[in-house]
Amino acid sequence: MNSPAANSPLRLLIAASGTGGHLFPAIAVAEQLPDYKIEWLGVPNRLETQLVPAQYPLRTIPVEGFQQRLGLGTLKILFRLIRSIGQVRHLLKQGNFQGVLTTGGYIAGPSIIAARSLGLPVILHESNALPGKVTRWFSPWCTAVALGFESAAQYLPKAHNVYVGTPVRSQFRAAANQPLEDLPIPADVPLIVVVGGSQGAVAVNRMVRQSAPAWLAAGAWIVHLTGDSDPETQSLQHPHYFALPFYDNMAGLFQRATLAISRAGAGSLTELAITGTPSILIPYPFAAEDHQAHNAAIFAAARAAQVYRQADLTSELLEAKVLELLRSPNLLQEMATKTESLAVADSAEQLAALVRQLVEQKHQ
Ligand SMILES: CC(=O)N[C@H]1[C@@H](OP(=O)(O)OP(=O)(O)OC[C@H]2O[C@@H](n3ccc(=O)[nH]c3=O)[C@H](O)[C@@H]2O)O[C@H](CO)[C@@H](O)[C@@H]1O
Known part of the structure; x- marks a missing residue:
């Protein structure tokens, strides 16, 4: 992958999809990184097509959840997952991105694998007290896992956990x-x-x-x-x-x-x-x-x-x-x-600082 030209803005791909709960924290962090060139990765027909601000170009890939029991459906999903990894890798290389931020959910799996296979830092934010399956499976491969609730760390013993709370939109x-x-x-x-x-x-x-x-x-x-x-x-x-x-x-x-x-x-x-x-x-x-x-x-x-x-x-x-x-x-x-007393008022700033630290340290 080419290194960025001196003085050109760092490029971050944000993979956040599906619900307000996944999108708003990512939007809040993006607002704290005005000097970054940010693009968005989501899924067609989900809430991101309405909520992601127009200044962040939105790319979409078709990803789905994992089923509990093995069967033909699972094989299809596995096939799609492998295809999605290829698509995200292509996007990351083509766009010369220097890091990935994701807020978990199905979009996170292919994004994490693709980015790590290219040696890019990945910061995963998990807002729930009981981390989702994708977070539990993929967190050991992330450069850092930012937690919304401190107690979530007990479920992620192999991850590099950092408690930051959950970012809220600037209106808050x-x-x-x-x-x-x-x-x-x-x-x-x-x-x-x-x-x-x-x-x-x-x-x-x-x-x-x-x-x-x-x-x-x-x-x-x-x-x-x-x-x-x-x-x-x-x-x-x-x-x-x-x-x-x-x-x-x-x-x-x-x-x-x-x-x-x-x-x-x-x-x-x-x-x-x-x-x-x-x-x-x-x-x-x-x-x-x-x-x-x-x-x-x-x-x-x-x-x-x-x-x-x-x-x-x-x-x-x-x-x-x-x-x-x-x-x-x-x-x-x-x-x-x-x-x-449960609030972390500067969560967006803390998570943005973590993104900067890990992305910039990799590209010094
Ligand atoms: C059904 C389900 O599985 N929901 C999950 C989903 O969030 P889900 O989006 O359902 O719920 P959250 O409470 O996390 O977020 C809702 C967001 O929508 C906003 N809002 C709501 C109504 C409205 O009229 N206007 C408005 O702006 C709220 O202010 C809030 O920012 O992802 C979260 C983060 O992983 C999880 O914790 C939730 O459990």
């Missing part, structure tokens, strides 16, 4: 109390924010709609981020209830929220910690290896959140727990303080 690092200009919510009313990860959570949505009338009657306002695949989003109408498929100003919303009801994806938890927002967490029960329950357990242990398994939760119980919290400002304040 701006001054507090960004106004919600598009939502006419009075300053002095309690606000409940409901969020089901980047794609919404239909089961949580249903429970929330059943419980919401009691919360509204108690004087609360509600912003309900439903995702775009819930057919019943218009079934509850109330002047103090806003149902939206997706919302951009999450920093402003979490800062303003009295209480959040959320899934327990690493991205949402990190943001709740940064904004010091007390929460009720309902881990997604079908997440790979139940990893959201591991994320939520850290918040529960720190008394930063109340955690309920979806299977144990009814709309009556949810209704009662929320009312109880709305009537307990001291408890909410205590949860807010505990939540804040």
Whole structure:
């Protein structure tokens, strides 16, 4: 591979794909590397085609997950994996890249193998408390593994682990109390924010709609981020209830929220910690290896959140727990303080510094 011309910007390939939880931390790090020439690697038809800022050219390759049992399907996937490795190698050589940053998931496997086979440094960021399969399999080959939760290191004994927290978008690092200009919510009313990860959570949505009338009657306002695949989003109408498929100003919303009801994806938890927002967490029960329950357990242990398994939760119980919290400002304040203590405010800067160190040291 050619060495970069003196003074030409270093070239980094970011392999991050699929969900907000994988994309936003990578975007946050990219924002910290304005002097790098960055290109993006993703999968066709996934969220990256909408969320990755236009300044980072997006390349796509078709990769899929690994099945549990061996069979013809597994062979096909293996074949695709080998083909993807070849495609990423070609891309890396052609683009004269000097390093790879990935946030895990299926796109990470071929990216790590391709980059390491060319002697390029790879930094893998794992945001979950229980690292995903791809991270557990491929982390020993990475130059460094950056962790969102310190306790994840116990699952990666052969990796070079560095705890940095999970990077959040720049909106979360701006001054507090960004106004919600598009939502006419009075300053002095309690606000409940409901969020089901980047794609919404239909089961949580249903429970929330059943419980919401009691919360509204108690004087609360509600912003309900439903995702775009819930057919019943218009079934509850109330002047103090806003149902939206997706919302951009999450920093402003979490800062303003009295209480959040959320899934327990690493991205949402990190943001709740940064904004010091007390929460009720309902881990997604079908997440790979139940990893959201591991994320939520850290918040529960720190008394930063109340955690309920979806299977144990009814709309009556949810209704009662929320009312109880709305009537307990001291408890909410205590949860807010505990939540804040879990935040790593400069995670994006730390991870960008790690990328610089490893990429630049290799190319000195
Ligand atoms: C179902 C599933 O397996 N989800 C996983 C997925 O994240 P997934 O994207 O589902 O969930 P996360 O909580 O990590 O991230 C959601 C992100 O979307 C943003 N958002 C959400 C709604 C909205 O209207 N506007 C908005 O901007 C949130 O602010 C947050 O930044 O990857 C994460 C990181 O590996 C995992 O921890 C999650 O468990």
